Amino acid sequence: MDIRYASHPNEVKGFDTSRLREEILIESLFRPGEVTLTYSHVDRFIAGGVLPTGGTIKLEADQKEMGAEHFLDRREIGIINIGGRGTATVDGTAYDMETKDCLYVGRGAKEVAFASADTSSPAKLYFNSCPAHQTYPTVKAVISEANPRHLGSLTNSNERTIYQYIHENGIRSCQLVMGLTMLKPGNMWNTMPCHTHNRRSEVYFYFDMPEDGVVFHLMGEPRETRHVVVRNEQSIISPSWSIHSGVGTSNYTFIWGMAGENQAFDDMDMVAMKDLK
Ligand SMILES: O=C[C@H](O)[C@@H](O)CC(=O)C(=O)O
Ligand SMILES: [Zn+2]
Numbered sequence: 001m002d003i004r005y006a007s008h009p010n011e012v013k014g015f016d017t018s019r020l021r022e023e024i025l026i027e028s029l030f031r032p033g034e035v036t037l038t039y040s041h042v043d044r045f046i047a048g049g050v051l052p053t054g055g056t057i058k059l060e061a062d063q064k065e066m067g068a069e070h071f072l073d074r075r076e077i078g079i080i081n082i083g084g085r086g087t088a089t090v091d092g093t094a095y096d097m098e099t100k101d102c103l104y105v106g107r108g109a110k111e112v113a114f115a116s117a118d119t120s121s122p123a124k125l126y127f128n129s130c131p132a133h134q135t136y137p138t139v140k141a142v143i144s145e146a147n148p149r150h151l152g153s154l155t156n157s158n159e160r161t162i163y164q165y166i167h168e169n170g171i172r173s174c175q176l177v178m179g180l181t182m183l184k185p186g187n188m189w190n191t192m193p194c195h196t197h198n199r200r201s202e203v204y205f206y207f208d209m210p211e212d213g214v215v216f217h218l219m220g221e222p223r224e225t226r227h228v229v230v231r232n233e234q235s236i237i238s239p240s241w242s243i244h245s246g247v248g249t250s251n252y253t254f255i256w257g258m259a260g261e262n263q264a265f266d267d268m269d270m271v272a273m274k275d276l277k
């Protein structure tokens with residue numbers, strides 16, 4: 001699996017474009033018939049994707065890097081389908097996964113496997129996983145069961161709805177907080193005004209973008225910002241000290257996942273617009 005390390009903000013200031021991309025961008029998450037895994041030492045967060053184009057694909061532990069027999073021996077996972085209909089089977093129980101359905105699987109599940117209902121329009125299962133100290137029940141939620149929060153306005157080009165799936169008042173977990181944000185047509189900005197949360201790191205996964213569309217994702221300390229050009233179905237790892245915001249060439253959707261010290265979604269350190277550099 002692809003291993004990423006944590007970097008000090010003072011070191012990141014000196015990175016050129018390719019070094020910054022190597023550290024924080026995950027360029028390829030969906031490969032036919034494979035599970036892709038990126039392991040970040042920031043909060044030991046794993047982000048990955050599964051694209052079942054043939055038979056069933058199992059989620060397996062990287063024996064060397066995880067030192068575990070099963071992927072979820074000491075972890076929990078949140079999975080959101082962004083593709084065609086599929087199934088996620090957890091220890092023999094099959095969960096139907098339509099697009100934008102979310103499945104949380106608690107620590108200790110042994111066999112997790114994925115399949116597409118129709119391989120001509122395969123499921124695309126994006127997931128986030130982090131260490132877990134106890135078992136919370138495995139629960140599925142459809143988008144209408146997620147908690148919607150409407151934010152922004154068309155005049156600020158940032159009208160969007162945040163759907164919270166795994167959070168303090170929704171699907172329970174040890175660390176993982178996860179959901180997705182959909183921008184309304186004509187809106188291109190996410191998370192501006194921006195924030196940091198030194199208590200948690202966060203991974204963004206951008207999708208529902210045209211192939212030639214880009215998001216200029218903004219990262220860095222508030223007074224030392226940098227951008228990374230992100231394309232459809234790519235992820236960005238945001239260390240806890242970094243802002244995470246972006247502007248696209250058209251509207252898009254993104255999945256956010258967080259882990260760390262707390263799960264308090266609103267515990268953010270807002271950055272005043274006058275302080276950005
Ligand atoms: O800590 C919370 C996260 O950064 C996101 O949920 C923000 C977001 O989806 C948005 O403003 O559109
Ligand atoms: Zn955030």
